[in-house]
Amino acid sequence: MIYLYIRVENIKKTAVKLILKVLKWIGKFLLGLLILIITAGLCNRLFSSKPTPPGKLIDVNGTKLHIRAEGQKNDLPTLVLEAGASGNTDGLHWINEGLKKSMRVVRYDREGQWYSESSKDSLTSEHYAHQLYELLEKSGEKPPYILAGHSIGGSYNRIFRDLYPNEVKGLVFIDSTHPDHNKSLTETGYSIPQKQITFYKFLSILADMGILGLYDKIIGIKSSKDLSNDCQIRIRDRSFYSGKVFRRLIKEVDNMDNILLRSGRTNSLDSLPVLVFTATEKYSESRIKRFKNRGVDLEKHQQLWFEMQKDLKELSTNGKQFNIDASHSSIITTKENAEIINKEILLMAETVK
Secondary structure: OHHHHHHHHHHHHHHHHHHHHHHHHHHHHHHHHHHHHHHHHHHHHHHOOOOOOOOEEEEEOOEEEEEEEEOOOOOOOEEEEEOOOOOOHHHHHHHHHHHOOOOOEEEEOOOOOOOOOOOOOOOOOOHHHHHHHHHHHHOOOOOOEEEEEEOOHHHHHHHHHHHOHHHEEEEEEEOOOOOOHHHHHHHHOOOOOHHHHHHHHHHHHHHHOOHHHHHHHHOOOOOOOOOOHHHHHHHHHHHHOOOHHHHHHHHHHHHHHHHHHHHOOOOOOOOOOEEEEEEOOOOOHHHHHHHHOOOOOHHHHHHHHHHHHHHHHOOOOOEEEEEEOOOOOHHHHOHHHHHHHHHHHHHHHHHHO
């Protein structure tokens, strides 16, 4: 009996030693794999060619801003496109392609975004409008302008028009954010949770280390299929080979309350020509259910969004609204949707010239 007990104990000790040994080797393997991934990522980051801006870099008070201007200058107003949060000039590709043969079209990256440098100035709610004004002037662009903004870009445009009313002949809101946007989010429980911000920070670290870029090279990360191949490549190069895009998104989210509050001070546009394009694609049942489990009423959120879109149209006695069966992003990235928008913008330009 004693012999059997001793034998069982020895077997236990041997099993424990074996398990510890296996765990030790697994730990060494995982550590080695982690070191290999980090090394490969850093090498990928260091030796990959630096993305080349497709446009020009213009110095505005010590900050180099990226701008792309196409189309001949004529008697029509110049169209200035403003991207959404963390948006870029390539996301506005189809708007530009559809209109550059008929009018002057300008796209640019706000400070700190994509190919533009970060500004050393303090970022007030009016900073971007003043910076855009200087950028247009230094680039040789002349008013009058039609401003077209996607998402939060519409709010930036409202501020610009309020500060420089004589420069602007018309406003175009493309599924644009309303000043009461954050209020509606609070009512429906829909907001960007802290863990999502933490996730963006984590992604920025992975991008800076070259790991996201390495993953993209090996497996491939999806970007918008609706955009041209050149646009997709540039978007991936800037998104996954540097954490700049993710850090800029966090910064923009932090400053959004100030932007929305300032844009709300322009509560009337009198008879200024205004076009409002609203994405009406419904959320899927599975997504509605998933968000409901998190305490978010997506259906109410979308209903409030539609009401706020109507309110944008009513800012002017000369406002028109168009509903497009699209999502918030595909309303600009899909060529067919952009063609609907372009047709109305060109009509506006010919009317107000």
